[in-house]
Amino acid sequence: MAPLFPQLPKGPYYGILAEFATVPDLFHACERVRDAGFTRWDAHTPFPVHGLEAAMGLRRSPLPWIVLVTGLTGAGLGFLLQVWVHTSAYPLVISGKPYFSWPAFIPVTFELGVLFAAFGAVLGMLGLNRLPMLYHPLFRSKLFEGVTDDAFFISIESWDPRFDPASTRTLLESIGARSVELVES
């Protein structure tokens, strides 16, 4: 179970929040923040922006591997369950076929593979995103309310090795931020 509240390192600040007016501004700012070597930061937009993950330098999500492993696990468990039931736990002769009739096991194997893959996809996505999360320090910022409306943000966390309240603010202002503020933890 993911924690409902973020587990954050102690410190006076959560980090720094910069607002950008347009998607291109945000896009170029992300490239600059990426190139400046920051690692603990995020971009926030009211709608999905194509190509932003490249501008941010995000790695590919490990989610496909989680789905593959959970899907194969589900299919394997489904098959083994039926083998056990039909050959040892409760063997019945069904329409004159052998106890171990693998074609009869395929539908359940397939369904459990799909079911577990879906669980892996949804729960894996939630886990990787640390969701559900009921509270986040960024909600302290009045400015941040625009994130569901018409504003674009970059937040840099204070425990990023390159973070410094003064110089990071200067950097964000120099790359086109409309306003910059420190967010308390």
Add this chain to the structure above:
Amino acid sequence: MISQVTIPPGHPWNRIPVIGVVGALLGAIVCAILGPANPKQFFFSWLVSFLFFVSLALGALFFVLIQYATQGGWGIVVRRIGETIFTMIPVMAVLFVPLLFGLHDLYSWSVPGAAEHDALLRWKAPYLNVPFFLIRTALYFGVWSFIAILYYRASRAQDATGDPAISARLRRFAGPAIIVLALTQTLASFDWIMSLTPRWYSTMFGVYFFAGAFVGFIALLSVVAVAMRRARLLDTAITVEHLHDIGKFLFAFTAFWAYIAFSQFFLIWYANLPEETIWFKARLEGSWKIVSVLLMAGHFGVPFLYLMGRDVKRRGWTLAIGGVWLLAMHFVDLYWQVMPTLHPEGVRPSALDVAAFVAVGGSFVAAAGWLMRRQALVPLRDPRLAESLAFENA
């Protein structure tokens, strides 16, 4: 925006028609030499190759119709490849003609008197008789050629005029055309393949034929798209994003084929009714069983795992390997459907299999290559072309 929309003079692809014609002639000569000594083998070999190429053309027709019906944007840059391939349907009608001389060799129900001592064949005789079979076959080719030529001509006309009303008209026609195609294709698969075992029943066979045909066409599309990029044709228009989507189609319909193939087997295996099981019994005995297992692993298991990854679909050469592999498996699938009627004792490969494939395939490639030289390689003024060129996977 698009670098090379026609095959330039001196480009190696200009030689494709000549290569095809040489292949067709060589294949035909070998068939003419070996065929008379073994006419039954010739007709069965020809039938397999005919089915292989006609199924690719039918898969192409479905692909283009579904793009129109759904107003798909991404596939416009590869639509002309599909249009070229389905325009081969009239060519396939000509290549059906040799089979007319072997109906008695191919289809046991067509032999005069076959139904006399067989209650089931007597019951089926109002459908399975030679005149009605020929009328139906003529009807299939008539209907398919009509749809194919209508779509090809309209698309080419739009190259010249850029009239968006053409797209709207073809879109309205696409839904009904898909229904007509589904019905005729189902009956054609009953007539040409199922009736080789005239006592057999399977209501699923039409879908099975469609699934194989569509996998076959998408596999061919992936190979042609990659080959065109390599040959510096449309190499700026067909991007990695388009290859990725073709790969997704290939992956999805490989799974769909397996779903349909297994469903057909599963219900027949479970119910265990003699008039249904005869077909699979013939394919699970002797060396045909090896081919059955090969199809399970090669037409589903291996390509399913191979095509699952994102990078495999986005690198041209890895996608093309998957395409070539599935084309080969589509051929094996049809071979496995047809040949046990001739060789119930086991797999008996023949030089005529190769000769018929080269003859039919050479004609197909020659005609398609000839058409490609005479046209733009993309629908130049389709209203959605810009959308397709800019397409990106999320």
